[in-house]
Amino acid sequence: MNDNSTLRINQQRLWDSLMQMAEIGATNKGGCNRQALTTLDKQARDLFVRHAQQANCDILIDEIGNIFARRPGKNNQSPAVITGSHLDTQPTGGKFDGVYGVLAGLEVLRVLDENNIETQHPIEVVVWMNEEGARFSPACMGSGVWSGNMTLHDAYQTRDKEGLSVGDELERIGYKGTLPATPRPIKAAFEAHIEQGPILEKQQKQIGIVTGIQGLRWYELTLGGVPCHAGPTPMEDRKDPVQAMLPILQYCYQLAADNGPWGRATIGDIKTLQGSPNTVPESLTINIDLRHPDADVISEMARKLALKVTQCCQQYDVTYQLKETWRMEVTNFSPLCVDAVTTAVNALGYPHMNIVSGAGHDSLYVAQQAPTSMIFVPCEGGLSHNEAENAASDDLAAGANVLLQAMLLQEN
Numbered sequence: 001m002n003d004n005s006t007l008r009i010n011q012q013r014l015w016d017s018l019m020q021m022a023e024i025g026a027t028n029k030g031g032c033n034r035q036a037l038t039t040l041d042k043q044a045r046d047l048f049v050r051h052a053q054q055a056n057c058d059i060l061i062d063e064i065g066n067i068f069a070r071r072p073g074k075n076n077q078s079p080a081v082i083t084g085s086h087l088d089t090q091p092t093g094g095k096f097d098g099v100y101g102v103l104a105g106l107e108v109l110r111v112l113d114e115n116n117i118e119t120q121h122p123i124e125v126v127v128w129m130n131e132e133g134a135r136f137s138p139a140c141m142g143s144g145v146w147s148g149n150m151t152l153h154d155a156y157q158t159r160d161k162e163g164l165s166v167g168d169e170l171e172r173i174g175y176k177g178t179l180p181a182t183p184r185p186i187k188a189a190f191e192a193h194i195e196q197g198p199i200l201e202k203q204q205k206q207i208g209i210v211t212g213i214q215g216l217r218w219y220e221l222t223l224g225g226v227p228c229h230a231g232p233t234p235m236e237d238r239k240d241p242v243q244a245m246l247p248i249l250q251y252c253y254q255l256a257a258d259n260g261p262w263g264r265a266t267i268g269d270i271k272t273l274q275g276s277p278n279t280v281p282e283s284l285t286i287n288i289d290l291r292h293p294d295a296d297v298i299s300e301m302a303r304k305l306a307l308k309v310t311q312c313c314q315q316y317d318v319t320y321q322l323k324e325t326w327r328m329e330v331t332n333f334s335p336l337c338v339d340a341v342t343t344a345v346n347a348l349g350y351p352h353m354n355i356v357s358g359a360g361h362d363s364l365y366v367a368q369q370a371p372t373s374m375i376f377v378p379c380e381g382g383l384s385h386n387e388a389e390n391a392a393s394d395d396l397a398a399g400a401n402v403l404l405q406a407m408l409l410q411e412n
């Protein structure tokens with residue numbers, strides 16, 4: 001390896017940083033509620049910025065509120081080696097999802113700074129804005145705008161349930177920057193993250209070398225019926241969207257099972273209009289999430305779902321609208337970056353395996369613009385998007401060491 005192959009991150013400092021960050025938006029059940037562009041998100045961003053400045057980094061903020069902590073290299077015109085993730089959480093989120101990737105990156109900056117390492121290329125740690133999509137949909141908004149998957153205008157106009165817009169909230173918390181939200185030249189990009197699934201733990205591996213990300217489709221399905229009284233109206237005279245919904249929901253799970261073990265189907269939200277105990281609802285809106293790591297398979301799942309919806313709605317004489325609200329294509333990560341991670345893991349001697357990400361990440365959009373890969377570490381019971389989310393300090397340190405060494409391999 002290189003001259004810096006003996007450098008290691010500071011495990012205790014990484015853990016302490018995670019616990020300090022977790023105090024911002026801490027919930028009673030030990031998790032975090034720190035949704036994008038809230039005052040708590042501002043506090044988390046301020047804390048990161050302070051720490052990065054203490055490690056002698058320059059802070060750049062772009063128009064969509066992504067933060068770049070930049071550590072200059074010998075050749076400052078050369079493309080940067082970057083890493084990063086997100087600081088926002090789900091409403092009942094944990095301490096590690098996203099935060100780990102940011103603070104593992106901060107730890108890399110601190111190690112380079114305290115050892116006075118001069119890298120050839122600049123090193124940057126990014127905090128991507130609104131990865132979770134919990135308050136403002138869609139998810140991965142900051143990296144989505146940056147990579148050209150969403151316009152700045154559309155992102156600014158996006159509103160939360162209270163009607164507050166991304167543009168106004170960015171301004172309110174002081175993170176509407178002036179740097180254009182477009183990629184600057186990047187040599188390589190990495191993201192450390194908890195796995196958010198049970199595979200590494202089950203296989204007793206400390207590191208997952210992530211080779212790609214599953215494809216994803218989000219649908220909003222609205223079924224329209226005719227509201228009527230629950231008592232006097234005979235069953236055969238109804239146009240009841242709930243009756244059409246049942247076989248559709250069942251079919252979603254069937255699709256996942258038929259395309260196992262990687263097929264996934266999730267019904268995350270069901271709303272009825274008007275929602276009264278003794279009235280057939282006028283309409284129903286269902287959110288469906290389908291995933292698979294094979295592009296052909298997920299297209300086939302999507303086609304079959306649309307067919308089933310048509311059949312069921314005809315059968316129960318209800319109207320429907322099936323709207324695809326978000327799509328992520330299957331991502332295969334850069335062999336260059338996957339190799340760097342593999343070389344680093346082998347040199348460090350941690351138990352490891354190759355793995356595909358079941359969740360979407362900012363790296364998906366970053367991968368469209370730069371050679372990219374990810375590093376996974378196990379989380380307890382595979383639990384994530386949950387206040388009980390937990391990870392072992394040893395595993396987190398191992399992942400951060402892999403990140404440090406993979407970045408060093410790419411920086412000269």
Ligand SMILES: [Zn+2]
Pocket residue numbers: 086097098131193361
């Ligand atoms: Zn995440």
